[in-house]
Amino acid sequence: MSSAFIPLLLDSLASAALIFFAAVGLTLVFSVLKVLNVAHGSLYSIGGYLAASLSLFVASRGLNPYFSFVALLLSAALVAAVLGPLLEATLIRWVCGKSEAVQILATFGLFLILEDLQRIIFGVQSYYEDTPMRLMGTTTLGGVVYLNYQLVLIGVALAVIFGLRFLIRHTRLGRLMAAVVADREMAQSIGINTDRIFLLAFSLGVFLAALGGALSTPTSGIAPGLGADTMVLAFAVAAIGGLGQIEGAALASLIVGVARVTAVYVAPEFDAVAPYAAMLVVLLVRPYGLLGTMKIRKV
Amino acid sequence: MLSVRDLHSYYGKSHIVQGVDLDIGAGEIVSLLGRNGAGKTTTLKSLVGLVSGSEGRVELDGRRIDGNRTCAIARQGVVLVPEHRGIFAELTVEENLAIAERRGSGRTRSAVYDLFPRLAERRCNRGDAISGGEQQMLAIGRAVLCSPKVLLLDEPTEGLAPVIVDELIRIVRGLAQEGIAVLVVEQNIRFCEAVASRHYILSQGKIVFEGTSDEFGRASDARETYLALGSPGKSAGDAQTIRQGINQ
Ligand SMILES: Nc1ncnc2c1ncn2[C@@H]1O[C@H](COP(=O)(O)OP(=O)(O)OP(=O)(O)O)[C@@H](O)[C@H]1O
Ligand SMILES: [Mg+2]
Numbered sequence: 313m314s315s316a317f318i319p320l321l322l323d324s325l326a327s328a329a330l331i332f333f334a335a336v337g338l339t340l341v342f343s344v345l346k347v348l349n350v351a352h353g354s355l356y357s358i359g360g361y362l363a364a365s366l367s368l369f370v371a372s373r374g375l376n377p378y379f380s381f382v383a384l385l386l387s388a389a390l391v392a393a394v395l396g397p398l399l400e401a402t403l404i405r406w407v408c409g410k411s412e413a414v415q416i417l418a419t420f421g422l423f424l425i426l427e428d429l430q431r432i433i434f435g436v437q438s439y440y441e442d443t444p445m446r447l448m449g450t451t452t453l454g455g456v457v458y459l460n461y462q463l464v465l466i467g468v469a470l471a472v473i474f475g476l477r478f479l480i481r482h483t484r485l486g487r488l489m490a491a492v493v494a495d496r497e498m499a500q501s502i503g504i505n506t507d508r509i510f511l512l513a514f515s516l517g518v519f520l521a522a523l524g525g526a527l528s529t530p531t532s533g534i535a536p537g538l539g540a541d542t543m544v545l546a547f548a549v550a551a552i553g554g555l556g557q558i559e560g561a562a563l564a565s566l567i568v569g570v571a572r573v574t575a576v577y578v579a580p581e582f583d584a585v586a587p588y589a590a591m592l593v594v595l596l597v598r599p600y601g602l603l604g605t606m607k608i609r610k611v
Numbered sequence: 612m613l614s615v616r617d618l619h620s621y622y623g624k625s626h627i628v629q630g631v632d633l634d635i636g637a638g639e640i641v642s643l644l645g646r647n648g649a650g651k652t653t654t655l656k657s658l659v660g661l662v663s664g665s666e667g668r669v670e671l672d673g674r675r676i677d678g679n680r681t682c683a684i685a686r687q688g689v690v691l692v693p694e695h696r697g698i699f700a701e702l703t704v705e706e707n708l709a710i711a712e713r714r715g716s717g718r719t720r721s722a723v724y725d726l727f728p729r730l731a732e733r734r735c736n737r738g739d740a741i742s743g744g745e746q747q748m749l750a751i752g753r754a755v756l757c758s759p760k761v762l763l764l765d766e767p768t769e770g771l772a773p774v775i776v777d778e779l780i781r782i783v784r785g786l787a788q789e790g791i792a793v794l795v796v797e798q799n800i801r802f803c804e805a806v807a808s809r810h811y812i813l814s815q816g817k818i819v820f821e822g823t824s825d826e827f828g829r830a831s832d833a834r835e836t837y838l839a840l841g842s843p844g845k846s847a848g849d850a851q852t853i854r855q856g857i858n859q
Contacts, residue, residue: 487706491699497661498697502711503685503757 318456320577326462326531328569329469333524334542335549336472336561337517343556344489344513347407350419351399352521353543354426355391359522360534361430362387364439367529371443380443384526391522396515404514405507427539438535445530465527469562472520476558489513548591554601563602567594612637612792613658613689613761618667620650620657627653628665629816635761635792640783642803643796644838645813651796652694654813655763659684659691671760686713688760692767696750700739704730707738707749711756723752726782744775751782762786764795768802780805800838804828812837 338352366383403422407415448460480486491499492509500506525538549568553560568587575586582589594602613635620628627650635641645651657665660681669677676684685691699707708720708730724731727748733741741749747767754762764783768776776799783806787793797803803810810827812820812834820833827834 484709487702487710490701491710494699494701495697497681498693498699499710500681501659501661501685501691501693501697502753503682503690503713504710505682 320573322458322462322466323576324570324573325566326459326465326569327573328566329465330524330528330531331545331549331568332469332562332565333472333520333527335546335553335565336476336558337520338546338550339553339555339557339561340476340520341514341517342550344493345404345408345510347404348412348415348419348555349404349422349517350416350543351423351426351539352517353541353546354423354430354539355395355518355521356525356528356542356546357534357539358395358426358430359388359391359525360529360538361434361439361525362391362522363526364441364529364534365434367441367443368439371441377443377447380441380447384444384529385523388519388523388526392515392519396518397511399518400511400514405510408510423539423543427536430539431536434534436536438533439529440533442530461530465531468523468527473558473562480558485509485512545587548587550601551591552594552601560602564594612639612672613794614668614670615658616668616670618654618657618669619665620653620662621664622653622662623664627816628657631667631813631816631818633794633811633818635794637760637792638787638790639809640787640793640795640807642807642810643794643813644800644803644810646838649813650816651813652765655691655765655794655796656693658763659689661691685757688758689763690754690757690759690761691763692750692754692765694765694769696746698738698746698749700737702738703735704738704741704745704749705734708753708756711753713757718756718758720756723755726755726785727752744771744778747771747775747779748782751779755786759791761792761794764793766796766798768797768799776802 334353334356337355338349341347341349341352363384366387367380370377370379370383399422403418407418410418445459445461448464451458451460451463480489488499488504488509491504492506496506499509521542525534525542528534545568549561549564551564552567553562553564567590571586571590572583575582613633615631615633618628618631618633619626629650631650631654633641633643633654643651643654653662656662657667658669660677660679665677667677668675671687671689674687676687676689679687699710702710705720708723712718712720724734729745730748730752733745738746738749751762751764751767767779767783771779780802783793783795787806793806795803795807804824804827807824809823810820811818814837819837820827820830822830
């Protein structure tokens with residue numbers, strides 16, 4: 313029993329970690345900018361493509377394989393540094409304050425553009441480059457074999473949860489974000505550059521999505537359609553956790569991860585619908601999501 | 612210091628502020644009076660760029676600031692303390708001040724705590740867990756941290772007990788003595804008479820009276836027509852009482 317249960321648990325947690333990276337950025341951007349970015353999933357897949365391309369480049373040049381870890385982080389940072397400011401200063405700033413319908417249509421347009429760009433740049437073949445996972449190896453404990461890379465994924469997700477909590481509660485940037493969220497005009501009136509806060513928050517959201525995509529490549533590879541799949545999962549998480557809370561996103565990611573992996577183990581034909589079944593059950597019980605409010609912070 | 616020429620503001624099609632001229636010198640306290648809906652708040656918000664449909668010339672020390680973004684105007688030294696104080700409820704008193712503090716600027720949090728000792732006692736309280744008077748002090752203290760040249764106060768005494776009003780009078784005078792120009796919008800005419808040396812009356816978006824305290828005291832017609840006050844004598848007497856209260 314336990315020898316079957318532990319891999320399921322570990323797979324669920326690792327899957328939840330990846331879903332969390334995609335969802336937490338969506339939530340962060342929504343709670344600070346009040347923009348629902350439908351193209352958020354594409355940022356995850358772009359991070360993945362870039363990481364896979366860089367890792368393959370490292371391998372093809374016969375460079376030290378440990379550089380592939382650098383490639384993962386570097387690609388997330390690159391996507392955030394380039395696409396974060398570029399998108400925020402143009403489309404995202406333009407949809408800020410517009411109606412939800414306009415936001416969804418405009419960012420859906422962005423999603424289509426980003427998907428096509430990915431096809432043009434990275435082609436339609438799938439990428440699979442698992443050097444980082446192989447380098448990390450496995451641990452055998454009590455007759456069960458663990459993939460160390462999965463343990464690292466879970467660890468990084470936990471670090472992101474605590475890092476974001478710390479950022480929001482204990483740093484100047486966190487206080488500035490809380491002020492801008494609470495009353496934009498008042499924040500401006502005391503000299504806070506709200507555009508700068510929006511840009512930082514959006515870029516941080518992009519970074520987290522791209523990091524998730526990059527970290528996912530060694531375990532699951534990248535193929536066209538990943539952006540859309542990720543987006544749908546992130547929205548399921550947002551619906552379950554309530555948009556706007558980091559803890560809610562974490563809990564909801566866990567639910568979706570468990571639902572999905574359990575389906576894979578028990579009834580693989582329901583793999584794709586499992587997250588929505590979970591979403592439906594939660595929303596029937598709690599229509600506003602598990603934690604239900606839209607606050608990024610409480611003192 | 613602050614000069615405003617031909618200010619017009621619109622909310623959609625309604626023309627709220629209709630060609631307002633104002634002048635405030637360094638260290639001067641000036642009041643802007645008028646009935647509900649006259650356009651006083653709209654005037655103040657327009658000065659700091661919070662009303663998108665506004666036009667006219669606003670100069671600070673001879674440099675135009677109209678058209679700048681609100682945060683830039685605040686950093687240049689024109690700072691609004693809005694009607695409902697705009698305290699960030701989820702942040703503590705200390706955090707409310709910290710977000711306005713700027714490295715390298717002369718004003719510090721400890722200077723604000725010296726100015727408002729009550730805030731120092733409340734520094735760990737949430738913004739919504741302090742009294743109205745403390746909130747007003749916090750709002751002014753936060754504005755002071757922006758190193759203002761011009762402070763715009765929108766109904767600072769609203770809902771405050773007379774003792775707190777007296778304290779505000781002392782504080783506003785102190786700020787003016789440091790060279791800050793203050794434009795105060797008030798319903799509380801006694802507060803205005805106690806602090807301001809010049810007064811403007813706004814009616815339906817236009818300035819209909821401008822004068823010193825003496826001229827204001829004598830202009831009983833303007834006061835009755837545009838402010839609907841009781842007899843001028845009574846109100847002047849009230850101002851006298853306040854002055855005495857402060858001198859004690
Ligand atoms: N955001 C807004 N959109 C549309 N009209 C507005 C808006 N804010 C104020 N108004 C209108 O503009 C006019 C002037 O309002 P304003 O708040 O400037 O008056 P005020 O002199 O400050 O009044 P009060 O003494 O009640 O504070 C009013 O008729 C008000 O209804
Ligand atoms: Mg008003």
